[in-house]
Amino acid sequence: MRVRGTNVGLLFSLPYLVFIALFIVYPVGFALYLVFVRWDLIAAPQYVGLGNLRYLLSDAEFWQALLNTLIFLCVNVPLQIVAALLIAIALAQPIALRGFFRAAFFVPVVISVAVVSLLWQQVYNTDTGLLNTLIRAIGLPAVPWLTNPHVAMPAIAGMVAWKNVGLYVLFFLSGILSVPAQLYEAAKLEGASPWDEFWLVTVPLVRPAMFLVVVLSTIAGFNLFIEPYVMTGGGPLDSTLSVVLYMYKHAFSFLDMGYAATIGVALAAIMLVVVTIERRLIDEPTV
Amino acid sequence: MIARRIAGYIVLTSAALIFLYPLLWMALLSFKPQDEAGTFVAWSGHFTFANYVAVLHAIPITRALANSLFVASATTLSVVVFSALTGYALARLQFAGRNVIFAIVLATMALPFQLTLIPLYELIVKFGWTDTYLALIAPNAISALGVLIFRQTFLSIPKELIEAARMEGASEVQILTRIFLPISLPAVVTAGILTFMNSWNDVLWPIIVIRKQEMMTLPQLVVAFSAGGQADGLPGQQFAAAMFVVAPILVAYLLFQRYFIASMASSGIKG
Numbered sequence: 001m002r003v004r005g006t007n008v009g010l011l012f013s014l015p016y017l018v019f020i021a022l023f024i025v026y027p028v029g030f031a032l033y034l035v036f037v038r039w040d041l042i043a044a045p046q047y048v049g050l051g052n053l054r055y056l057l058s059d060a061e062f063w064q065a066l067l068n069t070l071i072f073l074c075v076n077v078p079l080q081i082v083a084a085l086l087i088a089i090a091l092a093q094p095i096a097l098r099g100f101f102r103a104a105f106f107v108p109v110v111i112s113v114a115v116v117s118l119l120w121q122q123v124y125n126t127d128t129g130l131l132n133t134l135i136r137a138i139g140l141p142a143v144p145w146l147t148n149p150h151v152a153m154p155a156i157a158g159m160v161a162w163k164n165v166g167l168y169v170l171f172f173l174s175g176i177l178s179v180p181a182q183l184y185e186a187a188k189l190e191g192a193s194p195w196d197e198f199w200l201v202t203v204p205l206v207r208p209a210m211f212l213v214v215v216l217s218t219i220a221g222f223n224l225f226i227e228p229y230v231m232t233g234g235g236p237l238d239s240t241l242s243v244v245l246y247m248y249k250h251a252f253s254f255l256d257m258g259y260a261a262t263i264g265v266a267l268a269a270i271m272l273v274v275v276t277i278e279r280r281l282i283d284e285p286t287v
Numbered sequence: 288m289i290a291r292r293i294a295g296y297i298v299l300t301s302a303a304l305i306f307l308y309p310l311l312w313m314a315l316l317s318f319k320p321q322d323e324a325g326t327f328v329a330w331s332g333h334f335t336f337a338n339y340v341a342v343l344h345a346i347p348i349t350r351a352l353a354n355s356l357f358v359a360s361a362t363t364l365s366v367v368v369f370s371a372l373t374g375y376a377l378a379r380l381q382f383a384g385r386n387v388i389f390a391i392v393l394a395t396m397a398l399p400f401q402l403t404l405i406p407l408y409e410l411i412v413k414f415g416w417t418d419t420y421l422a423l424i425a426p427n428a429i430s431a432l433g434v435l436i437f438r439q440t441f442l443s444i445p446k447e448l449i450e451a452a453r454m455e456g457a458s459e460v461q462i463l464t465r466i467f468l469p470i471s472l473p474a475v476v477t478a479g480i481l482t483f484m485n486s487w488n489d490v491l492w493p494i495i496v497i498r499k500q501e502m503m504t505l506p507q508l509v510v511a512f513s514a515g516g517q518a519d520g521l522p523g524q525q526f527a528a529a530m531f532v533v534a535p536i537l538v539a540y541l542l543f544q545r546y547f548i549a550s551m552a553s554s555g556i557k558g
Contacts, residue, residue, distance in 0.1 A: 008459045009382030016373040017388070019429045024395055027406035034405065041412065087302050090295035097299075103544050104303045107310060110540045110547060112488035114506040115529045118513050119313045122522045130312055166306065170552045194291070223400070226490050230514045244401060244491075251405055252495070261405040268402040 034261035041257055052262040062263065064238050065246045066270070068153055072242075073221045075157035080217055081210065084165050088172035089202065102173075105166035113163065117230035120159040121146070124231075146232055149239035156227050156240055160220065168213045175206035211282045215275055222271045243267050310533075317526035338527035345524070346512050347501055348531055355505035356535075358423045359486040365428040366482040367475055373429070374437025375463045379449060389438075396431045404495070411496050422496040423504065427486060432554060433478040440474040441467055477550040480543070487536055506532050 035052055039045035056062055087105060091098055108116065123130040124145035132142040145155040179201060187197045203210075224242040228234050234241035234249075243263065251260035318334040342348055376382070377389050407426055416422040444467060452462045468475065493507040503511065509532055512518055513525040540547050 007382065009376040009380035009385060012372045012376035012380065012459070013382075013388050015369045016392075016429050016434065019369070020391060020395065022410070023407065023426045024398065024403065027403035027410065028398075030406035030409065031402055041409065083302075086298055090298040093292055093295045095292065095295055095299070101299045101303055102548070105306050106544075106548055106551075107537070107540070108306055109551060110484060110488075110536055111310075112490065112506045112532050112536075114488070114490045114510045115532050118509070118525055118529050119309055122313075122316075122525070123309055125522075128522075130309060162306065162309075167551055170548065174552070219399070226510070229494075230510055247401065247404070248495075251408070257405055257409065264401040264403075264405055268399040271399055271401075 031261045031265055034258050035265055037258045039257045040255040042255075045258070048258065052259050055259065056262055056266055061238065061241070062243070062246060062266075065241045065243045068239065068241055069221055069224065069243055071153045072157045072160075072224060073218060075154045076161055076221060077214060077217045079158065079161045080165055080168055081213055083161065084168035084213065085172050085206070087165070087169045088176055088206075089198075091169065091173055092176045102169070105169055107166070108163045109166045111163070113226050114230065116159065116163050117227050120162075121231045124155055124159075146240075147236055149235075149237045152232055152236060152240045156224075156231065160224075160227065164217070164220065168209075168216075171209040171212050172206050175209040176202060179205045207282065211279070214278050214282060218274055218278060219271065222267060222274075313526045314530065314533075316523055317530050319523055321521060321523050338521075338523040341524050342512075342527045342531075345517060346508055346528070348505070348508060348528060350501055351503050351505045351508040352531060354420075354502065355487060358420055358504060359483050361420070361424050362427050362486040363479050363483045365424065366430050366433045367478055369429045370433030370478055371437045371463065371468060371471075371475075373434045375441055375459075375467060377434065378438045378441035379444075379446075379467075380459065392431045392434050392438075396435070408495050417496050418499045418502045420502075423486075423493060426492070427482075430478075430482065433482065436474050436478050436553075437471070440471045444470065476543075476546050477553055480547055480550040481554050484536065484547075488532075 034045075036047060036049060037045040038048045038051070091101060095101075122128070124132075126132060126142055126144050126147060129145070131145065136142055144151065146152050183201055184197065187201050192200065223244060225244040225248065228240040228242050228245050229248075232240045234245050244267070247260050247263040247267070250256045250263065315330065315334075317338055318336070319331045320333060320335055320337065323331050323333075373388075373392075377385060377392070411417055411422045411426075414421075416425070448466060449462055452466055457465070488506060489504070490506045490510055493504045494510075497503050497507060500508070500511075509525075509528045512528050518524045518528070
């Protein structure tokens, strides 16, 4: 009982097409519709024209959330690149226990962000936290990691770096290991210092990995939700309010579906712009 | 050279400590009496199961464990089956619209979830699916990444193999299940691990579509318990609850470490 000819392909793709129509095409269309309405999920949606967009532009809390994301990225991205590159360079040497180290750095990657957030809430606890117990032991004053509005977002950015670096090490490592050993030999014969070698040989060859890390961390930064939801609720003083958390609040605390969808659409658009700029800056060789 | 290698070991050892010690601290703290929390050294003279007993009494965590196991397994099975079907069609069948479908797959890979989150919730409400397994499984039932993984793998299988099988009178379903899937186990493992891990660890979507405590997934229940005020100031109990989420995935990771690392690495490169 063999189905003949060209229709088998369509038949095989049918589940995917139904899935796409239901869970992607329809929601995207409905999101664009919601931008123009006010709707509490219960009463009939009410057309408001550009009202949601106009409100968004003047909504200080939305811009605060966006600024918070920027602060997050400014700490998180460089930290991850430096740490992952440093570890990858160390791992690329002929070193014993390479397998163990690589596996160890990867453990946080497989653990749920919910658990990581709960763990670091305690690590960052001002009085009883792991970090402050250590800091006090060496005679320094305790840091209010999650309760000071200037420190909380960078602290969360550090935690996210801790969770993700293990994955990014892999990307850099495969970049570094793809460098032919002769290139390093040649550099050494030419009298290059380790510093020159790093900038002239390693960095250009890990550029694709660098691009990947920057883009993935940017997306992760814009997706930030569970971490502030669990650790700070967006506080203190909205300093850890992420855009997704703000969207969540509008949808599920204020039942303002139209405005929540507007935030989602705006965030998606901003993400697209930022990732495009990053691609221009990093992906093409600068020479 | 020697100095460089020593520097390498220093970097790696301190990094290993930074990555592993907080986790060890969490694990040990979950076995410590409440009054011993808040020390840097996690070791204790009197380890106890008190926190675990308290958690088992306070929340339906075994039910949540079963929910998560079911949802993650069903999602994984669905992703593998449907992605393999679509991947096979895209790689090895000729039909009108094939290129369009492939373009859709690529386009949806880049689609940010923020765009569809609110309408997707509205859809679940409209279907009456809130507080059901269907709400957790259906929107994740196929993944564009899964389709891509299978398409790439199937493209590397020689065409002659299909032609010979068709000659013998095998149907396309038989070709897929008897020939292609058995020699594409790495693709099955990659798609399977990625899907299972994402489903097991996800909290955002469950928080949106599940409100009833007995329908909550494991990480969701643990968050509700710890951040919802029930376990305020009781890190031992929070960590005991968290260990239910960590232990299964950690055991799986230790057993299938190579596959986990390879899957995650490939996901980034393809994504």
